[in-house]
Amino acid sequence: MVQYMRARLDASFAALSDATRRGVLEQLGHSDASITELAEKFHMTLTGMKKHVGVLERAGLVTTEKVGRVRTCTLGARRLEEETAWLERYRQLWDSRFDELDEVVEELKRKENVDGRKKRE
Amino acid sequence: MDARRESEPTATKNRTTVERKSEREVVVTRTINAPARIVFEAFTKPDLFKRWWVPKSFGLSLLSCELDVRVGGTYRLVFSHTGSEPMAFFGRYIEVTPHSRLVWTNEEGGDGGAVTTVTFEEHAGRTLLALHDLYPSKEALDAGIGSTDGMGETFDQLDELVVTLGANSGRS
Numbered sequence: 414m415v416q417y418m419r420a421r422l423d424a425s426f427a428a429l430s431d432a433t434r435r436g437v438l439e440q441l442g443h444s445d446a447s448i449t450e451l452a453e454k455f456h457m458t459l460t461g462m463k464k465h466v467g468v469l470e471r472a473g474l475v476t477t478e479k480v481g482r483v484r485t486c487t488l489g490a491r492r493l494e495e496e497t498a499w500l501e502r503y504r505q506l507w508d509s510r511f512d513e514l515d516e517v518v519e520e521l522k523r524k525e526n527v528d529g530r531k532k533r534e
Numbered sequence: 535m536d537a538r539r540e541s542e543p544t545a546t547k548n549r550t551t552v553e554r555k556s557e558r559e560v561v562v563t564r565t566i567n568a569p570a571r572i573v574f575e576a577f578t579k580p581d582l583f584k585r586w587w588v589p590k591s592f593g594l595s596l597l598s599c600e601l602d603v604r605v606g607g608t609y610r611l612v613f614s615h616t617g618s619e620p621m622a623f624f625g626r627y628i629e630v631t632p633h634s635r636l637v638w639t640n641e642e643g644g645d646g647g648a649v650t651t652v653t654f655e656e657h658a659g660r661t662l663l664a665l666h667d668l669y670p671s672k673e674a675l676d677a678g679i680g681s682t683d684g685m686g687e688t689f690d691q692l693d694e695l696v697v698t699l700g701a702n703s704g705r706s
C-alpha cells in the first residue's frame with residue numbers, strides 16, 4: 414500500500430504544477446474561501462474552479478465542506494499530525510476504492526436477479 | 535463515531551474506517567451492500583477486481599492484473615503512472631476460504647511487506663469487510679506510515695512548500 418501512497422504523493426506534486434492551483438493554495442493560506450469566491454478571484458467559471466479544487470482535494474492539499482449551498486475550501490491535511498494525516502489519506506484511498514467496489518457489486522446483484530428470473534421462467 | 539446516515543433514498547454509501555490496531559497492524563473496515571459471495575467474487579475475479587482496485591482518482595491505470603486465487607497461487611498487478619516507470623505489485627495467496635477469508639502477502643517492498651487478511655462477514659444480506667495489514671515489525675509499519683522511509687519527509691517538504699506559497703503571497 415505504501416506504493417499507492419507514493420503515487421498519491423506524485424498526484425500532490427502534479428496538483429502543484431498548475432499556476433491557478435498554486436494561487437488557490439496561496440489564497441487559502443490566508444483564509445478559507447468558497448468555490449464561488451475562488452472562481453471570481455481567478456476570473457474563472459464555477460465549473461473550471463470546481464475542477465481545480467477537485468485536483469487539490471484528491472491530492473490531499475485541500476479539504477472542502479458543504480454547508481447549505483456553499484462549499485467552503487480549507488487548506489488540507491497538513492494541519493494534522495503526521496500519522497493522523499497518513500491514516501486519513503489512507504482512509505480516503507480505501508473509501509474511493511470501496512465506492513467503485515459498490516458499483517461492481519450492484520452490477521453483479523442486478524445480473525444475478527436477471528439470471529434468477531430467467532431460471533424461474 | 536458513526537456518521538449519521540443521511541436521509542438518502544437508497545443510502546448506499548457506507549462509512550470507511552481506518553484504525554491502527556496495534557504497533558504492527560492497520561485495519562480498514564467497510565460494509566458493502568451485497569452478500570459475501572458477491573463481494574468475494576469481486577475480490578477474486580481479475581476482470582471484476584481491476585474495475586475497482588484502482589479508483590480513477592488515483593491517477594494510475596492498470597496495465598495487467600493476474601490473480602491466481604488459490605493457496606500458494608500468485609498475483610501480479612502492473613500499473614502505469616504518468617511520468618514514471620510502470621510499478622508492479624505482487625505476492626501470493628496463503629489462505630483462500632471462499633466467501634469468508636483471503637490472506638495474501640505483499641512482496642513488492644521486500645522484507646518489510648505486510649500480510650493482508652481480508653474477512654467477509656455477512657449480516658442480513660450485507661457484508662462487513664475488514665482488511666488487516668499486519669507488518670513484520672513496528673518499524674516496518676512506521677516506515678509504511680512514512681516517518682523513516684522518506685515519504686514523511688517528502689510530505690513535510692510538500693507541507694513546507696504550501697506554507698511558503700501562502701507566506702509569499704502574503705508579502706506581495
